[in-house]
Amino acid sequence: MKSFDAIVIGGGQAGPFLAARMVEKGMKVALIERKFLGGTCVNAGCMPTKTLVASARAAHVARSGAVYGVNIPGEIAIDMKVVRARAETVTMNARNGLIGWFAGMDGMTVIYGHARFEDPKTVSVNGETLTAPRIFLNVGARPVIPDLPGVNDIDYLTSTSIIHLDTLPRHLAVIGGSYIGLEFAQMYRRFGAEVSVIEHGPKLASREDEDISDAIADVLRSEGIDIHTGVSDIAFSRNSDGITVATDSARIDASHVLIATGRKPNTDDLGLDAAGVVTDKHGYITVDDRLATNVDGIWALGDCNGHGAFTHTSYNDFEIAAANLLDGDDRKVSSRILAYALYIDPPLGRVGMTEKQARASGRKIMISTRPMSRVGRANERGETKGFMKVIADAETKKILGAAILGIEGDEVIHGIVDAMNAGTTYPALQWSVPIHPTVSELIPTLLGDLKPV
Known part of the structure; x- marks a missing residue:
């Protein structure tokens, strides 16, 4: 021993x-x-x-x-x-x-x-x-593989095995509309594959507020990704040209299937x-x-x-x-104040509570949103998809959470992450003098537009 x-x-x-x-x-x-x-x-x-x-x-x-x-x-x-x-x-x-x-x-x-x-x-x-x-x-x-009909009869991919692909799928069917699945969906669409996303729940990225989920879906659809939500039944079978993915609402002729349903x-x-x-x-x-x-x-x-x-x-x-x-x-x-990002393009940066969680907490809250189309840097770069959103406690003036879906959102969110960890109130941040032209310069403006809901 x-x-x-x-x-x-x-x-x-x-x-x-x-x-x-x-x-x-x-x-x-x-x-x-x-x-x-x-x-x-x-x-x-x-x-x-x-x-x-x-x-x-x-x-x-x-x-x-x-x-x-x-x-x-x-x-x-x-x-x-x-x-x-x-x-x-x-x-x-x-x-x-x-x-x-x-x-x-x-x-x-x-x-x-x-x-x-x-x-x-x-x-x-x-x-x-x-x-x-x-x-x-x-x-x-x-990766966890759900017990779906026919899944053991096909050669499916996982988030581990798909990174070793050195050929381009003709049509990639992504089972699961959460963070891992969405990143690979957009990635392979940009490489040139046809892509379909199949999600059991009613929305993509179900952890997020509905407005964020809808905006994510809009981004992906704008690039030609086929999205199926609210799918209750999924089954797989081989065909002469690849794999048939059958759902309660569609039949998809795929060459490759990525299972991205959790870990x-x-x-x-x-x-x-x-x-x-x-x-x-x-x-x-x-x-x-x-x-x-x-x-x-x-x-x-x-x-x-x-x-x-x-x-x-x-x-x-x-x-x-x-x-x-x-x-x-x-x-x-x-x-620990949880923060994370979804690396589609534009990315989503997230910290703290969602609006749904803040409302459920019983607090008196304030919310502000601003479309990326009103951000100078976004217009200069020609990347105006998405929006910013922040939630604050109306009584303590503390920031409860934020979501930035837009150009450099995964970096911009750190201004909010740092403020929340330091316990800084949102009125104090309004007096910061950010650099122009940046995406982060809109944070004081976003906070200044907080309104009770």
């Missing part, structure tokens, strides 16, 4: 950085990863997909050149092998960077293999037994029962406000704890755990 001061299971966005901090403190740490360092973000999520999004935008801008007085002769051709290779290079650079970083750390032992608990202080991997007083789980999540935590094969670690009905590991499980000496970080399925929330889990365990601080998950 090999003894360590700490064992980290999973090489995503929380565990490796926590392991590195513990090594800095003189601890002996084992980091166990079953596949690739970097987790979903580096290998199958943010980095490769946003690289693909960038290639798709380049194609879109090239096709739109004539509007700006830039004439590109001939048809815009997409070389999917180059597109894929570029995304793979970004992934490998990041992954190899982590490998090199850890290789230079005294006190860090990286083990590739599948770890399972033997008891609350002991795990086995590759036939070896390891023990430590502290064990951190950062095992992430994977589930990688907790079902860790031997959690042997350690006594409790999970909820969906398999997420139950943690307290400081990320500790019900078992003393075991913590769960990142996607597997159900407190945020984003790279930045996973990294913040690392920050919370490190602050509490190594720096004598007292950080809590409940103090």
Whole structure:
């Protein structure tokens, strides 16, 4: 049996950085990863997909050149092998960077293999037994495949496998109208594929307010994406030219099918029962406000704890755990103000409450909206789709939430994110003097138009 001061299971966005901090403190740490360092973000999520999004935008801008007085002769051709290779290079650079970083750390032992608990202080991997007083789980999540008729009879794609495509689908059917599905839908439409999105719910991006969901649908339809919402039945079958996707309202002749109906935590094969670690009905590991499980000496970080399925929330889990365990601080998950983005083009930046959530809270609220067509930078760039929206508490004057669907919305939202985290009231922000011409300069104007509802 090999003894360590700490064992980290999973090489995503929380565990490796926590392991590195513990090594800095003189601890002996084992980091166990079953596949690739970097987790979903580096290998199958943010980095490769946003690289693909960038290639798709380049194609879109090239096709739109004539509007700006830039004439590109001939048809815009997409070389999917180059597109894929570029995304793979970004992934490998990041992954190899982590490998090199850890290789230079005294006190860090990286083990590739599948770890399972033997008891609350002991795990086995590759036939070896390891023990430590502290064990951190950062095992992430994977795509979930619904039990739909015929799904096992077709060669479907997931968000993991589709990034390895080096040919262009004739017609891509996307099952699921949430964030992952919508990003791939627009991306492949811009590459030149026909695209259909099939969503069970009544709206796309159902987490958002209806006006945001409707605007997202308008953006995608304007680029020729076929959208089907409120679909109650979906079935698949092979045909001579690909795959037939049959719904209660349409039949789609697709060459490829992407299943993007959510993700589930990688907790079902860790031997959690042997350690006594409790999970909820969906398999997420139950943690307290400081990320500790019900078992003393075991913590769960990142996607597997159900407190945020984003790279930045996973990294913040690392920050919370490190602050509490190594720096004598007292950080809590409940103090986190959730922000995220949807990387269609234009992107959606979101923070805090939606209007629906704010109304349900019983607060007296104020709301302001402004179309991107009234933003100077948007008009100058010829990208006026979308709108800005902010919600505030009428009594405390605190900002409760905001959504910016429009050019650079994923960057502009950080002005609101920072203000909310600092506890700044909206009247104070109205007196800021932003730079012109920018999208962010409209934030004081947006706040100045807040009205009670």
